[in-house]
Amino acid sequence: MNRAQGASELLRKRAERVLAGGVSSDARRLPNGTLFVDHARGAYLYDVDGNRYIDYVLGQGPALLGHAAGPVVEAVAAQAGRGISYSAQHRDEVELAEALARVVPSAEKVRFNSVGSEAVHGALRLARGHTGRGKVVKFEGHYHGWLDPVLYSVHPPVDAAGPARRPQLVPGTGGQQLSSAADVLLAPWNDIEALTELMERHGDDVAAVIMEPVLCNTGVIMPVEGYLRAVRDLCRRTGALLVFDEVITGFRLALGGAQEYLGVTPDLAVFGKAIAGGMQLSAFTGRAEIMDRISSGQVAHAGTFNAHPVAVAAARATLEVLERDRDDLYPRVFRLGALLADGLREAARQAGVPLVVTGPGPMIQTYVTESDDVRDYRDFAATDLAASARLHGLLMDRGVNIVPRGLWFLSTAHTEADVHETVAAAADALRALGTGR
Known part of the structure; x- marks a missing residue:
């Protein structure tokens, strides 16, 4: 055919x-x-x-x-007629943030970006600023955007990736700034013993443990029973922040994302894709005491297109349908x-x-x-x-x-x-x- x-x-x-x-x-x-x-x-x-x-x-x-989708198209067209980009605050972004705080367990406060890679970068910078630590733990096979500091060991050649329980960092691309590898620790996913051993060696230096709560960029792999809660407890014991990359799972598995569906609440979470029904919008959310590091000016976060009015209109329309129905x-x-x-x-x-x-x-x-x-x-x-x-x-x-x-x-x-x-x-x-x- x-x-x-x-x-x-x-x-x-x-x-x-x-x-x-x-x-x-x-x-x-x-x-x-x-x-x-x-x-x-x-x-x-x-x-x-x-x-x-x-x-x-x-x-x-x-x-x-x-x-x-009709409601999204109508919202986008209506907003485009009122203005495409303001570089100023507007009512819809406040109402969208209120909606996120209402439905997402971890979302006490919100910051908006355009794409998931940016939001991940913002969340990890915030984690470092909040904890005063420099290193981030990521998992083999997990993808958190195409920027240098996290583009390691997404789909590495197995013969270059080291032992399964102590995998080695493999850069994701030519031209990557490899000095960023010094701040990344790598663990196998769904193996709490391996992660515990890694945190025992480096825990005082770890600002954040970031993961896809359901591994969607390498198959669709669910966490094994009890794994997420064990990671949650380990982060609390070591003082590291737990970050869920919900760019794919957010609003798709449940209105409150994988954290609602699986019953484990992270300290910070990153959203994108389904938040705006296809328009370019992302967000990172978290506990107020952490997010207020931005409010106080201790951690910088900016962007001309953050909370872009047309994308926010699409998101409001999308969430209105999802929440109502x-x-x-x-x-x-x-x-x-x-x-x-x-x-x-x-x-x-x-x-x-x-x-x-x-x-x-x-x-x-x-x-x-x-x-x-x-x-x-x-x-x-x-x-x-x-x-x-x-x-x-x-x-x-x-x-x-x-x-x-x-x-x-x-x-x-x-x-x-x-x-x-x-x-x-x-x-x-x-x-x-x-x-x-």
Whole structure:
């Protein structure tokens, strides 16, 4: 099944002449060709060749209400008519911060940014300013943005990454300022003993322990039972701040994010993506006594586009829908995700493909692997990543768009009919994968 690709191919050639690498973000380099979108609506993308895709990428997760959701579009258009950028305070940002403080357990006070990488940078600077310490613990396989101080050991080559229980820092890119490595400590995730040993060696120097509370940038890996509470207790004992990077999980797993869903409250949390339904807005939040380091001027935080009026309008509209309809929307997305996961498992069984499907529903992950236990980055790296890439291409050819590494996002715009159509397309793709076609 071949997609029409004539217009896309012409655009690809033009893009390669004027865009570095032919794309504006490395995440858009797909293993099976470049996707040039013409428009998106609800659960669907339409490319410049007229192909329709049931979309499970959703702008890398933020379109929780679906593409071009009516309330968000209306709010954006109305605000654009009142002014696009003020470089001044406005009513909507206060009301949005009040909404975040109302629904997010950790959000006593808020600061806004444009993208997740900035908000992570702000949260870690604040943690250092509050504690007077210099080091940050991150976990192998976790992604916290593309800036130098945290771009280590996201998806490192395993043969360069050291022992599994004492992994070694691996820079994420050429040109990275490697002096920042002196301030980063690396631990395996879901291993409280390894983290405890690391904190016993360095605890007096650790300002923050940062993690994705559900590991979404390396599969969709849930914390093992009791792990987050143990990390929470360890941070309290050592005086380090616990920081949740909820750029993906925020508002997607629950209105209050993974911290509500999993019942563990961090000291600071970072949000992005779904906060504004696809507009460029991020935030870091936390306890007032910590956030007030900014208020007092001890820790600097600035940005011309912070609390951008159009993005804030989109966020207010998004949160209004999520808060008003939470008792209907969240159960429906969980139910659809479970239906999709079950359908994919059965399709893989019938095709004879060893496919493992994990995740709570609003996001799921498919792995081509014989293992049924993926708990950390090393387990993820041991799956058949090449087969997952082939499956991505086979799905695209059949009108289903997922994140190439096997990540699927659900939205409130998806329907049971979409799921059934997806499972049928996936069954055909898996048969082709299984036979090597």
